[in-house]
Amino acid sequence: MENRKLLFRSTNGNSPAVSFEQALLKGLAPDGGLYMPDEIPGFTPEEILEFSNMEYHEIALAVGRKFLTGEIPEEDLKRIVMDAYDYQVPLEKVYDNQFVMRLDQGPTASFKDFAARMMGRLMQYFLNRNNGKLLILTATSGDTGSAIANAFYGLDNVEVLVLFPEKEVTARQRKQMTTLGKNVSIVALDGKFDDCQALVKQAFGDSDLDYLNLSSANSINIGRLIPQTMYYFYSFAQLRSGDIDEQVVFSVPSGNFGDLCGGLIAKNMGLPVKKFVVATNENDEYPKFVKSGFYEKLVPSRNCISSAMNVGHPSNIPRLVQLYGGNMDENGTISNAPDMDLIRKDMYAVSINDSETEAMISDAYKEHGLLLEPHGSVGWAGLQRYIKDEDVSKEQLCISLETAHPAKFPEKIREILSFDPELPPSLHGLEEKEEVYGHLPTGYQAFKEFLKKSYSK
Numbered sequence: 095m096e097n098r099k100l101l102f103r104s105t106n107g108n109s110p111a112v113s114f115e116q117a118l119l120k121g122l123a124p125d126g127g128l129y130m131p132d133e134i135p136g137f138t139p140e141e142i143l144e145f146s147n148m149e150y151h152e153i154a155l156a157v158g159r160k161f162l163t164g165e166i167p168e169e170d171l172k173r174i175v176m177d178a179y180d181y182q183v184p185l186e187k188v189y190d191n192q193f194v195m196r197l198d199q200g201p202t203a204s205f206k207d208f209a210a211r212m213m214g215r216l217m218q219y220f221l222n223r224n225n226g227k228l229l230i231l232t233a234t235s236g237d238t239g240s241a242i243a244n245a246f247y248g249l250d251n252v253e254v255l256v257l258f259p260e261k262e263v264t265a266r267q268r269k270q271m272t273t274l275g276k277n278v279s280i281v282a283l284d285g286k287f288d289d290c291q292a293l294v295k296q297a298f299g300d301s302d303l304d305y306l307n308l309s310s311a312n313s314i315n316i317g318r319l320i321p322q323t324m325y326y327f328y329s330f331a332q333l334r335s336g337d338i339d340e341q342v343v344f345s346v347p348s349g350n351f352g353d354l355c356g357g358l359i360a361k362n363m364g365l366p367v368k369k370f371v372v373a374t375n376e377n378d379e380y381p382k383f384v385k386s387g388f389y390e391k392l393v394p395s396r397n398c399i400s401s402a403m404n405v406g407h408p409s410n411i412p413r414l415v416q417l418y419g420g421n422m423d424e425n426g427t428i429s430n431a432p433d434m435d436l437i438r439k440d441m442y443a444v445s446i447n448d449s450e451t452e453a454m455i456s457d458a459y460k461e462h463g464l465l466l467e468p469h470g471s472v473g474w475a476g477l478q479r480y481i482k483d484e485d486v487s488k489e490q491l492c493i494s495l496e497t498a499h500p501a502k503f504p505e506k507i508r509e510i511l512s513f514d515p516e517l518p519p520s521l522h523g524l525e526e527k528e529e530v531y532g533h534l535p536t537g538y539q540a541f542k543e544f545l546k547k548s549y550s551k
């Protein structure tokens with residue numbers, strides 16, 4: 095299959111198979127399903143061993159190439175990954191053979207930068223080739239909007255419009271979006287995140303607006319999933335002992351399960367993962383499903399301090415179910431059960447409540463000098479639970495993902511540890527920059543008028 099283009103199919107199975115380019119620019123399949131490659135490409139153990147001598151962008155190229163052969167020439171893909179991944183991926187030793195991978199060094203200090211930056215560059219690449227244009231419309235409760243806005247900032251052929259609920263976003267999160275300018279526009283709504291989401295959905299369904307070429311950049315886009323396989327390969331390559339039979343445990347703090355699906359795809363590509371610790375906050379529908387085999391979404395979702403993981407029905411679950419031989423539609427209805435025994439063999443799913451999350455921020459710092467924010471704390475606490483529960487040996491390599499920088503949550507850190515986390519370079523100078531953003535009411539008509547006025551053909 096080396097030179098054959100991969101095809102991408104909907105998890106609902108009722109849409110035609112498409113190329114990567116089409117799947118990327120469309121986002122969601124017409125039947126409401128999620129695109130997945132019709133075959134998962136693989137590496138040999140020897141090829142994976144070779145990754146130990148490679149830098150991040152070289153591994154990103156090796157992984158990306160497997161999915162994009164025939165779609166993008168090697169040289170162009172190389173330029174894209176070098177440009178997207180120009181920041182560090184620190185691997186911090188905590189104790190024994192346990193590490194924290196810090197995915198928080200990108201421009202918005204969240205792991206979403208990994209996916210958004212590559213997706214933005216890929217979209218621009220295809221649009222340039224076809225003389226196409228897109229208007230990316232995104233609703234955000236905080237992190238997604240800033241990662242998307244930053245990733246698309248300054249790109250030609252793409253305009254970005256982010257809607258956010260004025261009262262539900264922290265000042266720092268807002269400034270990460272509103273101080274950019276150029277092709278990025280930001281609008282505050284006097285409402286809730288759900289109101290923003292509703293306007294975006296209505297605009298997508300409005301044929302009067304077809305001429306705008308609206309596209310979404312949310313977490314179901316296949317262009318965000320593929321970049322999320324790369325750091326699993328990278329961290330293992332960096333930390334493995336060199337024994338070809340060595341296996342690794344990853345702990346993944348999970349909300350919409352895009353990050354976890356990236357890891358599962360990496361495993362399917364040949365990465366020797368012994369176990370994924372799937373750590374959720376109090377939105378525990380997945381740990382319950384793993385236990386009982388019965389899936390029930392949580393409506394409404396529960397509000398926890400790890401706010402980016404407050405998801406009661408993870409949008410990537412149909413992909414996970416498909417990877418284990420089953421079928422689930424976008425509403426969470428399972429028509430064909432996945433292999434639950436295999437799911438239980440591969441994953442240890444655990445729910446960590448807010449008081450455990452806070453206690454772990456304190457303990458990790460006091461015992462190991464490890465500074466975590468709420469999302470990373472859920473992951474780390476999940477890993478500690480697994481190690482205890484299954485009596486994991488001291489030699490076992492374990493890597494827990496830290497998905498945001500502690501400086502994004504200064505109030506929480508101050509409350510628990512009584513100091514202010516140091517700002518990463520990417521957040522320096524934000525306070526002084528000028529903010530520009532508009533305001534709209536929550537009704538659709540005003541929003542539609544605004545779109546028509548602001549964006550012409």
Ligand SMILES: *Cc1c(COP(=O)(O)O)cnc(C)c1O
Pocket residue numbers: 204205206237313347348349350351352353354402403469497498
């Ligand atoms: C989005 C997000 C997550 C959850 O990732 P999913 O891919 O949605 O599971 C975890 N931590 C942070 C900081 C995030 O922004």
